[in-house]
Amino acid sequence: MTKTVELRNKPELKFILNSDEFDIVDSSEPKNNGTYSYAEIKSAELNSERTNWLISTLSIIVDFLTGSGNGGKFKTKANLILKTEKRNFKIWLNDADYGKAEKITELLNNKKTYTQQRL
Template sequence: MSSVFVLRDHPELKFILDANQVKIIDLSDPTSSGSYLYSEIRSITLNEKETNWMFSIFSILLEFWTGLGNGKIYETNANLTLITDKQKIKIGLQGADLKQVNKTIEFINEKTHLDSKLITK
């Protein structure tokens, strides 16, 4: 029996977890779509949205000195990093339901027998 986790509707991002594998459907970035055996998954990490303070401060100082008016706060979007024996997959989570993301991570951790119930970075 499969479990389906819809993380985002538009563009669609969903995880289908079967007995032996996880299938990822990511319409925003088809290169991250695919099927991955639980036995090949080494880690799954949720990287939450962060402010890039170094770039933001540089942008604000540059605006102050030049008067161009384009200084702003820059942020990196949340993403999910899945590392397998063969590759590293980075999945953008812009507009995704983070509660569903956490449930998905917990379910994958149970299937792969990873030590941590929820891995965040």
């Protein structure tokens, strides 16, 4: 059973899900590419895009003091954080299908739990 889920077309970002492992193809961040076992995943965490209020507030204060006109809202982009036994990595979801990313996160967490119970 192999299933391919494409989150983004350009640059390519897709997950290829197999029965015991999955592949990541991330053209924007090649260091994320590879094959990973569900058993080695400790957690998969999806973070939506949100405003970074600290940076935004500081930017507005500096703008007010200097009169430069560059102040505004600064956003932290949506990302998927995968934590494994050996490393943690962040997959940026710029222009990606967030709904599919939610399903991938849920699937990885479910597979992780199922695989750990099987061992």
